[in-house]
Each structure stands twice: as C-alpha cells, then as structure tokens.
Amino acid sequence: MNYFPDEVIEHIFDYVVSHRDRNALSLVCKSWYRIERCTRQRVFIGNCYSVTPERLFQRFPGLKSLTLKGKPHFADFSLVPYGWGGYVYPWIEALAKSRVGLEELRLKRMVVTDESLELLSRSFTHFKSLVLVSCEGFSTDGLAAIAANCRYLRELDLQENEVEDHKGQWLSCFPDSCTSLVSLNFACLKGEVSLGALERLVARSPNLKSLKLNRSVPLDALQRIMMRAPQLADLGIGSFVQDPESEAYIKLKSTILKCKSITSLSGLLEVAPHCLATIYPICPNLTSLNLSYAAGIQGSDLIKLIRHCVKLQRLWIMDCIGDKGLGVVAKTCTDLQELRVFPSVPFGNPVAVTEKGLVAISMGCPKLHSLLYFCHQMTNAALITVAKNCPNFIRFRLCILDATKPDPDTMQPLDEGFGAIVQSCRRLRRLSLSGQLTDQVFLYIGMYAEKLEMLSIAFAGDSDKGMLYVLNGCKKLRKLEIRDCPFGDMALLTDVGKYETMRSLWMSSCEVTVGACKLLAKKMPRLNVEIFNENEQEDCSLEDGQRVEKMYLYRTVAGKRRDAPEYVWTL
C-alpha cells in the first residue's frame, strides 16, 4: 500500500497532530500502524483505567507527552466517595522503569502524592511541563521536589487542586540555574510563598509568559514582579488591596501602563473595588478575563470594568453581574466566544441572572460557542431565541439552580427549548440539561444531536424511553452521566454493545438494579461495571433486586482494577 518510503510518510504524519486523526491513521493498515506508533509523541488517555501503563509505552516508545484523566466527572460534585482511585503513582513508576523520555504530564481528577511528584522529578531528565487540574493528595513538599529537580522545567500549572501547605519554601527550591520557565500558576495554593524568591525567579525567567499568583502575594510584590516581566501575556493577580494613597499603588498604576502584552487576566482573589481602576488600561487588550474567583467585586464594578474590554473572547464571571451586566457584555464584547457565569452564593444571588441575560448575550455575541450558565430560571422562548441567534454552539451547559423548575411563564417543561438548541446547533459536542424535562427532550436529542459526545442529565425524564432515545440516536456519544432519573434496567440492557463505543457511563440514584448490572458485566467482559456500595453493614451482600445507588461503567483493555477500595464492587 505504501507508495512512499517510510521517512516520507513519517514526515507527513508530523503534520497530523490531533489525537483523533492520529488514531485514525493507525487504523489504515499495518504499516501505517507501525509508523504511527513509532512517531507518536503525544498520547491522551481519557480514563486511566482503560489501559495499563505497560501497554502504553510498549505501543508508543517515543512518548513525550501524556494526558491522563482519573475520576468520573461527577466526582467534582462530591458524588464519588473518598478513596475511589485514580492514582498516578503506578503510571509514573512504570514510565520511569520503561526509559520513556517523558517531557510533559497533564493530569485531571487524579490522586497525586508527594512520592509521585518526587519520583517524577527524578526520573525524567528532560521533563518540561506539569499540569495538574482538580487533583489532590499532594503538598508543597511535592512541588519543592519538582522545582528542585526538574532542570529544564518550562511549565508548572496548578489549577483548582487541593494542596496541603507544609509551609516549606517550595518556591525557593527553584535553583538559580533555572531560567527556562514559561508558565507558572500557583493560584490555588493557600499558603504563603517567599516573595523574594518569587521576584528573583521572575527576574531570571525571560521567557515567562504566564504567571498566576495566589492570595498571599500582595499588591506591592505584584508591582515589582510586573516591572521585571513586562513580556507577560497571561497574569493572575493574587491580592489586589491597597491604600490608594500609598506609593505601591501609585507605582502600580505606571507599571501597568508598561504591560502592553497582557491579553489574559484572572484571579483578583482578594480585591478592593477602588483598586480596579488601575486595571482599566489593560482591559482593551484582553481576550480572556476570568473573574470567577473575585468574590470581592460587586456587579456595578464588574460592569465598569467590562465596558473597557472590547476584544474579549473568553469571559468567566459570577452571577452578581446580573442580567443588566450581561446586557453590557453583549454590547461591548461582540467577539465573545466563551462565557461562564458561576453562582456567587450556593443557591444563587436573588438578583442574579435569568433567561433575559442569556438572550441579551445571544443577540450581541453571535460567535458564542461555549456556554456554562448558572441561573435562576429559563424559558422555552428564551432558549429558542438563543438557538436561533447562536447556531455555533459546541458546548452548551445550562444549570438552573432549582433543578426541576419548569418554564416560569408557561409552566411547561423545557423540552422545546433544549430541542431547539440541539436542532439548531449542529456542531454541538457537549450538553448539560436542567429544569423540568420529560422524555420528549431526549427524543429531540436522539434525533438531532448527531455530533454529541458528552451529555449530563439530572432530575429529568419519565421512563426508560428517555435514555433509550439517547443511546440509540447519538452515534458519537462518548460520555453519559445521569443522576436522579427514572431510568432502569430495560434502558441499561437494551443495547449493551453501545457501551464499548463509549468511554464511560455514570448512573446514580436511578432505577437500575444489581441484577441488571451483573448481567451487563457478564455479557460485556471488556467493560468494568463498578457499583458503589456505601452501606456500612459488612455482611450485606448485593441481592439482584436491590436498587443500585451509584454505578460507573467504562470500557477497558486492562481488566478489573486492583486498587479499588472496599466499597467498589466490580462485577
């Protein structure tokens, strides 16, 4: 089949970068499989239990960059009990033994220990990039090991991790010889860092483009840092509180004017509203603004700030901006592509956002393709309007704080609204539903959402038919997560082969029974069907008729995992 020598094919394959395309290449023929596997450098594993580390590096000896995801998505919302799994240590251990030249490791929802970080830091001489998202299990000691031992470190990016602060000076562990940093994000750390060490580190990192500080870094330190790094493109501010009369504040105002290359701003973890005006000069250059952790900013100040942000493409804010504020966003940020509006108070701010804000956005921002929207209420009419105005949605996640609320104007379920979304947005890949919903919405989803890959459902549907519409209709479905819906055994068992085409299925507080799960596990040996049995009684055995509280199943070629805790029963 090969018309070209291998070297030429390899060269061509260099241009094929996306994981999916490379996976497709490897299926064409044996020789392409061989060439592809030898040249593959970046591998993405969406479920760390789907394959063993050994299999990974046996197939891809040239591995340089690995992305691993661990716990199911609903672990983010406390639905997965402690100790479920997702440990990275076995991976690092195996890769260290294998002599793979790992340079980049990206982990999401995994348990990372200090030992793993130490092993990582010592095992791969050319290690360059560590990105940890929503991970836990490690402390600043592990970070110290990374800082001290990874001589060519370019990126240390910690996003929303639970990190224990051991009050060691981890930042001081970066040796003087370390001058290669491009990206440093420690915004999620709760403890203090040595400000002197931080400033010196920034001073000797001429390539530093992205710096995200934590709360402990005060405004005067920020000013000194920005002086040393005028080349910064992405800045996360820690503490932004200062007396406007103070020297530090005055210096900051002039320093900011020099930082013309900042296009992305985040943080403001601690902020005094009067300080915000100093940021206005940067705002016209911003394409990305994340104020979703800036609890100190009121709606009116947010609006004032946003009026300056005419080039914004990505905006993450809290719902205190209000519908009016979203109207301002719609008028100002006409290039907006991604919007996330988070609740500022657990059950929402009483004067926060409703369907009106979303409609305003859809009218002003036709390029919008990604949405995460926590609101008090939504109407079918609004969703239909949004669907018409923004047909380009790739991700559409709507969370109505009152999970089963109908359309308040008509008291109807939101079936028609979401139906309009899936019918209009042909490129939709991810969808999260909420509000009162019947089986009808699933009929629409099955019919129209041809590209849908991930679907999150809560408190919706009337019967098994709902789930079946989705399983039958959405050919590209990879991840399905369902909670508190009346879907049962019939829906689960009708098309068992479907689950091998998907990454995973999560069902909690539904109507599925133990017997059905056992049957499924028996029929499909390449699925791990896990049931979480959280009953304290030791001697309780699972009877077939018993309802399953939590079930997580996923395809795997690694077999039953050996690190499952007691409450996980792999059938």
Added chain:
Amino acid sequence: MINFEETELRLGLPGGSASDHGELTLKGSGGKRVFSETASVDLKLNLSSNNDSASVSTTTEKSKEKTTTVEPTARANDPAKPPAKAQVVGWPPVRSFRKNIVNVQRSNNEEGEKSGGGVAFVKVSMDGAPYLRKVDIKLYKSYQELSDALAKMFSSFTIGKCGSQGMKDFMNETKLIDLLNGSDYVPTYEDKDGDWMLVGDVPWEMFVESCKRLRIMKGSEAIGLAPRAVEKCKNRS
C-alpha cells in the same frame, strides 16, 4: 441576603431530626471531608415510594459520618418557598474547590470591609424613622459612646422616653425589662451569621467585629430578644 444557616446541612440522630423544613443536620468535623452535604434527596415525586429503606446511605470516608435521606416536604419548583428546602448532594454542580474558595472569600471580604482601613460603616435603622443612617462603629470605644451617638443621630425622630438618657438606660440591664414593656426602643444588631442580637451582650471589640448592621427596634417588637437579657438579669441578681 441568603441565610446560610438556614440552608446548612447538619447531622442529627437517625429518625430524630426531620425538622419542619425537611432539613437534615450534619455536624462539621475536622479532617478531610469529601461531602459538604451528604443527604441524597429524590426530587422526582413519582419515585418517592421506593426510597424509604433502599436509600439509606452511609458514607464510608474517614470520619464515618452517618446520614439518612429525607423526603422533601416541598415541591422543588414552588416559588413561594425560599431555599430552605431539603438540599441535594452535588447540586448545583459547582466544584467543591470553587465553592470553598468563594465562600471563604465572601466572609473574608465582609470582615475586610469592616476591619480594613480602620472603618466599619454599618447601616442604622430605627423603626418609624423615614430614612436610615450610617455610622462608623470603629469611631467609638464602648457601648456608651455608641449609644450617645445614636441618640444624637435619631433624636429628631424619637418621641417619648428615648432621649440620650433613655438609650443609656438600655445598656443598663436592670432597667431593660421596664423599658421593654413600654413603647421605648431596643438596640439590636445583625451579626456575621445573619442573626439578630441584642446589643450589649458581648465585649465591645467582639461586637465591632461581628456587627453588620444596627436596628433600633420598638420595645414591643423586641419581646423575642428580651428573654435572653431577662435570663441574664435573673442569673446575675
């Protein structure tokens, strides 16, 4: 202002604490908690009949906390009910990391607004007065000074016994009962937790830190607050 206390989930004894709101109470504990709320409530009413025994679930995490599920006593979409209904684990779907950070920041900011920069302006309302005032409680060093200032501020609105002497009398508990029985005024304040408290119980510094706003209530309306002061009087005499 949403009252967090109302919506907080707390541990109670099995079967014992199904309160009026159908709330579950969970004691906070030290150590790592994965669940911030641990009740799992089924909001689909047509499933509720299956739930009674099968849905008793227990967390098996380190502290071995027990939970029981509770039937919701209010429909989820009843607009008249405030958020004081049974809470659901993991809803709204916000990462615990985010929830924790934002909640901590909100309380820090509220504190910061008071103790930052040495000013602590709080609103002061007086029942019957046409408008509110703001006072910087950090300007004063004692309850006495505060009550003098308030008396001056509201002197134009008061009728009857609430001159500066009347206000001073409130700080004096032995006269409290007499004054409460009349149509006079009682100073109260809202603390950090959102509770309405009688002014004067705690040391002055503690008061300044926790006071969010002041309300000078009509004595007849303050009866609910009075028993605590009455108890104190009884205990001391």
